[in-house]
Amino acid sequence: MEITNVSGGFTRNVPIDTMPLGIVRLSPKQVTVTGEMGTIAERSFAGIPVETGAGAITSFIVTPARVSVAVRGPEERVQALTRDSLRVVAHIAGSIPGVARITVIAPRGITARAIPDSVTLRRRATPTRRADVVLGIETSCDETSAAVLVNGELASLVILSQDIHKIFAASCPSWRAGHILPRSRRWSIARWRRPASRRRQSTRSP
Numbered sequence: 001m002e003i004t005n006v007s008g009g010f011t012r013n014v015p016i017d018t019m020p021l022g023i024v025r026l027s028p029k030q031v032t033v034t035g036e037m038g039t040i041a042e043r044s045f046a047g048i049p050v051e052t053g054a055g056a057i058t059s060f061i062v063t064p065a066r067v068s069v070a071v072r073g074p075e076e077r078v079q080a081l082t083r084d085s086l087r088v089v090a091h092i093a094g095s096i097p098g099v100a101r102i103t104v105i106a107p108r109g110i111t112a113r114a115i116p117d118s119v120t121l122r123r124r125a126t127p128t129r130r131a132d133v134v135l136g137i138e139t140s141c142d143e144t145s146a147a148v149l150v151n152g153e154l155a156s157l158v159i160l161s162q163d164i165h166k167i168f169a170a171s172c173p174s175w176r177a178g179h180i181l182p183r184s185r186r187w188s189i190a191r192w193r194r195p196a197s198r199r200r201q202s203t204r205s206p
Contacts, residue, residue: 043070048067062121
């Protein structure tokens with residue numbers, strides 16, 4: 001088919017040549033060819049981001065993250081293109097480890113290629129889980145303890161006890177009062193614990 005003196009879009013019905021096939025019956029006997037004649041232009045876009053799409057490749061980081069795209073097509077369509085008209089998608093293909101090929105998705109009638117046409121892959125680092133740390137403190141009159149839990153497991157336990165209470169098998173109030181309270185307060189408590197008759201005698205004047 002020869003097309004001359006045509007500008008812009010065109011449509012032609014072209015018969016199918018069956019000579020190389022011998023005697024055959026063909027249906028339909030012609031096809032419709034549609035095209036557009038015009039000046040071919042080229043253009044380049046820099047810094048187009050590389051998308052990783054879906055699937056296993058999403059667990060990788062691509063390098064470089066942006067590439068240049070060279071486009072070619074009818075002048076009017078090429079000049080109307082913007083950066084948003086193009087998409088660059090990386091996909092794993094072939095047996096070369098750590099390398100992904102690049103496909104450029106462009107509007108109809110536009111031929112596009114990425115520069116470079118491949119990217120390297122680096123697996124994303126697994127995020128570190130933040131540890132749950134709990135500090136527990138318990139204290140009483142004769143004992144204090146502290147424990148640390150990391151993710152629900154006991155990591156450390158410290159207990160501080162007053163050994164003097166072990167001989168009583170429990171906390172001894174009288175000993176505790178005698179070793180903790182001031183001397184004046186100790187005397188008043190000891191005096192209060194005397195029998196009532198002895199307290200009356202001690203209060204009588206000589």
